[in-house]
Amino acid sequence: MAGTRGTDGTRGNDKPVPTRMEPPVGADSAPFWAATRESVLLVQWCTDCDRGIFYPRSFCPMCGSSGSGLEWRTASGRGTVYAATTENNPAATGVTFSNGEPYVVALVDLEEGVRMMTNVVGCPTDDVHVGMAVEVTWEPLTDGRQLPLFTPASGQGPAAGPAGGSK
Amino acid sequence: MPRVDRTLRGASAVVGIADDVSPTGELDRTGRALEVAMILEALDDAGLSLSDVDGVCHAESSMGLAEYLGIHPRFTDSTMTGGSSFEVHLEHAAAAIAAGVCDVVVSVYASTPRSDRTQKRPVTRRFPGGPNPMAEWEWPYGMRMPMGPYALAASRHMHQYGTTSAQLAQIAVSTREWAVRNPRARYQTPLTIDDVLASPMQSSPLHLLDCCLVTDGAGAFVLASAGRARSLRKPPVYVLGAATCHDHMMISQMPDLTVTPGTVSGANAMAMAGISPAEVDVLMGYDSFTITALLHLEDLGFCPKGEGGPFAADGKLGPGGSLPMNTNGGGLSFTHPGMYGMFLITEAVRQLRGEGEARQVPGAQMAVAHGSGMVLSCMSTAVLGTEATL
Ligand SMILES: [Zn+2]
Numbered sequence: 001m002a003g004t005r006g007t008d009g010t011r012g013n014d015k016p017v018p019t020r021m022e023p024p025v026g027a028d029s030a031p032f033w034a035a036t037r038e039s040v041l042l043v044q045w046c047t048d049c050d051r052g053i054f055y056p057r058s059f060c061p062m063c064g065s066s067g068s069g070l071e072w073r074t075a076s077g078r079g080t081v082y083a084a085t086t087e088n089n090p091a092a093t094g095v096t097f098s099n100g101e102p103y104v105v106a107l108v109d110l111e112e113g114v115r116m117m118t119n120v121v122g123c124p125t126d127d128v129h130v131g132m133a134v135e136v137t138w139e140p141l142t143d144g145r146q147l148p149l150f151t152p153a154s155g156q157g158p159a160a161g162p163a164g165g166s167k
Numbered sequence: 168m169p170r171v172d173r174t175l176r177g178a179s180a181v182v183g184i185a186d187d188v189s190p191t192g193e194l195d196r197t198g199r200a201l202e203v204a205m206i207l208e209a210l211d212d213a214g215l216s217l218s219d220v221d222g223v224c225h226a227e228s229s230m231g232l233a234e235y236l237g238i239h240p241r242f243t244d245s246t247m248t249g250g251s252s253f254e255v256h257l258e259h260a261a262a263a264i265a266a267g268v269c270d271v272v273v274s275v276y277a278s279t280p281r282s283d284r285t286q287k288r289p290v291t292r293r294f295p296g297g298p299n300p301m302a303e304w305e306w307p308y309g310m311r312m313p314m315g316p317y318a319l320a321a322s323r324h325m326h327q328y329g330t331t332s333a334q335l336a337q338i339a340v341s342t343r344e345w346a347v348r349n350p351r352a353r354y355q356t357p358l359t360i361d362d363v364l365a366s367p368m369q370s371s372p373l374h375l376l377d378c379c380l381v382t383d384g385a386g387a388f389v390l391a392s393a394g395r396a397r398s399l400r401k402p403p404v405y406v407l408g409a410a411t412c413h414d415h416m417m418i419s420q421m422p423d424l425t426v427t428p429g430t431v432s433g434a435n436a437m438a439m440a441g442i443s444p445a446e447v448d449v450l451m452g453y454d455s456f457t458i459t460a461l462l463h464l465e466d467l468g469f470c471p472k473g474e475g476g477p478f479a480a481d482g483k484l485g486p487g488g489s490l491p492m493n494t495n496g497g498g499l500s501f502t503h504p505g506m507y508g509m510f511l512i513t514e515a516v517r518q519l520r521g522e523g524e525a526r527q528v529p530g531a532q533m534a535v536a537h538g539s540g541m542v543l544s545c546m547s548t549a550v551l552g553t554e555a556t557l
Pocket of ligand 1: 046047048049050051060061062063064065
């Protein structure tokens, strides 16, 4: 399902129909979502305590730094599965992006030290395990932004598809 | 009967303040950014920092604010009474400080209706920082609620400590043994580990019978002063200790999926009661899922971290075992209307009054009711005891 357009249906005046609940843009995360249009994964960074911040905030929750202490850095796109579950009953979650097939929801620890929720795609669900190396891939949203998903890292299982975090 | 003693008198003080207004009627900042600025300014005014704060008040969501701030408060208050909310927060915080629940409480408010209009900002009422962070960072991925977060925690616990599905299943089996003795329980037929493992896999690694019921249910309790309590109809069940802690709101912000804030609430409640886990006769530990109950066993100190699986595996949680747990049949087999915590208290009280009938734990004097809210997010522990425990 990685790389499938989120626009496989139309409604009324040809408006694309999302296959996912599309994320709103939070007060502090506009740069993150803008970068996804170029397939770039950004992480908010606190230069005062030298740590990544996720989700993006108006200040650093670890040291209290605000404003000038915060910047955006390009992430490597590589990470490790911290926890994972296969949703075996897609009807119960109401999602349409998996076409009724089981899919994996995971928490991934990025190399930059922050953790995010995602789907691990591009391999059988049974292949996904805690501790697995993964890398980012992108799924287009209806407004040109892209949603970061993850696939097995290159050299570990099937090819990761066209996208990657190496920009 | 009006109270004449003023136990809050002189027990707390306002030590820092901040506010932000403009003659234009508009501010540059809004939402969470404005709230955080006010909090940091008020703390600076007091010579304190965020790490000193152990209590949070917010008229919409003290949990959402604390998650954004990255703090783990032991006092939390989302009381919403309109314009008087902050005076109520002051009163509640003063009572909490007087009682030794916490030391430093912040209450904050930010609202920008004028600039919201002139700047044409999308106004979301529930979350001052903009949209609900869950909508931005979790909902797109289709996690099943509320099961998914617990499945993630179970996957991590299995990876880190070798916990098995059969060990989790034993918790459901022991709980069912209690339900078999409760004619009011939803499920009263015996259960085996194989039954649990053969039930359909839901959010892996959780099987259907690792998950709580969905039932109707209702309950209430009345708390009175000890003086009053002694003159009433039933034997009093005393609150010996109580404590709370939350460390995230959504699962992707939980610092460690194998350690809940029950480590804080449990230790504080038991310290207040002056007891150790070994003295607990009945444990009512919120069992939304088998993994939830397993984490409580570890985090409340009934067994070391990581050993909850083997600890539960010998059946000691069931009737006749050394740690009777969820004696009404729990959320797994008795009832679960969504917010099950009320039934932890009603069953603990029944056991301590000796009203447990076929499921009565002989001689029960001390019980712990340990509630778990949201997605392992907010833990609140109450230690309850009979007259003999005072
Ligand atoms: Zn910092």
